[in-house]
Amino acid sequence: MALKLYPLGIQTFERIRREDKLYIDKTEYVYRMAHTSGVYFFLGRPRRFGKSLLVSTFQSYFEGRKDLFNGLAIERLEKEWTEYPVLHFDMSGGKHMNPQQLEEYLGYRLKDEETKWGISSPANGTNNRLIDLINTVYRKSGRQVVVLIDEYDAPMLDTVHEKEQLDELRNIMRNFYSPLKFCEAKLRFVFMTGITKFSQLSIFSELNNITNISMNDDYAGICGITTDELLTQMSADIDALATETGMDREQTINRLKENYDGYHFSAYSPDVFNPFSLLSCFAEKNFEAYWFSSGTPTYLINMMCKYNVQPADITRVEASASEFDAPTENMPTLMPLLYQSGYITIKGYNKDYNYYTLDVPNKEVRLGLTKALIPYYVSPNTLAVTNMARKIAQALDKCDIDGALTMLQTFLGTVPYCSNANSEGHYQQMLYVIFSLLTDYLVDVEVHTPTGRVDIVMLTKADLYLMEIKLNQTAQAALQQINLKNYRQRFALSGRPITMVGVNFDSNTRNISDWMIEKATSRNS
Structure with missing residues (x-):
């Protein structure tokens, strides 16, 4: 059976139906709303x-x-x-x-x-x-x-x-x-x-x-494409995409979910895919950042600067509905704009205490936001940064954290000085942006443990890295902080070898001056 054409750019119901293009059936919602009080x-x-x-x-x-x-x-x-x-x-x-x-x-x-x-x-x-x-x-x-x-x-x-x-x-x-x-x-x-x-x-x-x-x-599912709609109304499309990309059906579904799923618009919302990206992926037979690249986030980045929002502040936020589903003209934080614009979404709901957990919806948005932030936190040369991040990923895949930091130090030596590089927080956010470009890794900052917080935690394919950052001190002082607070106990159940990394930056050179690496032993972990 031939697949229907995708209605990309077509917003008229009559035209989609007359031309027999793919239409994800939302008419039960239409009937329900038209017949409610x-x-x-x-x-x-x-x-x-x-x-x-x-x-x-x-x-x-x-x-x-x-x-x-x-x-x-x-x-x-x-x-x-x-x-x-x-x-x-x-x-x-x-x-x-x-x-x-x-x-x-x-x-x-x-x-x-x-x-x-x-x-x-x-x-x-x-x-x-x-x-x-x-x-x-x-x-x-x-x-x-x-x-x-x-x-x-x-x-x-x-x-x-x-x-x-x-x-x-x-x-x-x-x-x-x-x-x-x-x-x-x-x-x-x-x-x-x-x-x-x-x-x-x-x-x-x-x-x-x-x-x-x-x-x-x-x-909650009235706009976008739910997982159930994808698996039923687009089942043949999934098989065709799998054949085209050389993956099996399950791999294809997982890849689609990773890139374009993850939106939730209520406490008990179904999983919702971004419809523009999803249909674009099926049409182009390629997993690109279609939604993010279709609109410039310049305004959003400017607002992040105005509200002093750091890149890592966007992830894993807990809030009540009144703090994000709120009017935007007098908002005290950037959260309502981030949520209503689709850059963060609901990821969990605590019924007992009536609060929501918000986070970036998927890989497409996370990478798109990260790349948009590069000129503000790392370097105006976005291409050079992404190429450098790719090389760092290759080193980390080989468990070569020393080589990765050497590449990073060399690269930062070429970056023009910025005016706000006088705090540990600046370098923490800079490293967060760079490491967030490593597409298959999980990166978080200020991760809480029973005895403190870890500056950066990075889960790679082979290792779990606990990274502490210092400014104008020594890498040894940074590493001692990890050891003294015994951060590694918090992550002993990750199943990955734990590597502790102390990194010191020099405010005069705006670069890494030294670093120390220590593997956690089984006794310590």
């Missing part, structure tokens, strides 16, 4: 996670396009197929605009709908025009109106932390959305998607009854 719904998901396709699916459903849903889950659920008038506003084109340009953009979006409904002399002001539009559609159709707003926050994303400009754009959007509350009796269903979460007071000042399904267990 409430009128107003909001869903937040990262970019390229299928939000626009979901909005388009809702449009086809509410327009009564039954023929497009043949063979899908909703076909056995829906019995009436009532046709409603739909107003669809796509805000994704409203980026990088000043207030005047944004007003004009909203005017054009309204004009598209006004023309369909015969409004030739619109009122003044976008909010008055939306009120008139809803009233006209309700009167002419004789039915309640469905309003779909895709990427509601797009006009404000670029200025979310530039208060003066944000306030202007936010006021424009609040004015535009205000009729949604005023016209409630004439609305059947309102669905909004976005990436970030703005406070209701700032955007929907009067719309206080929005149902936010972003962290609802029942809708």
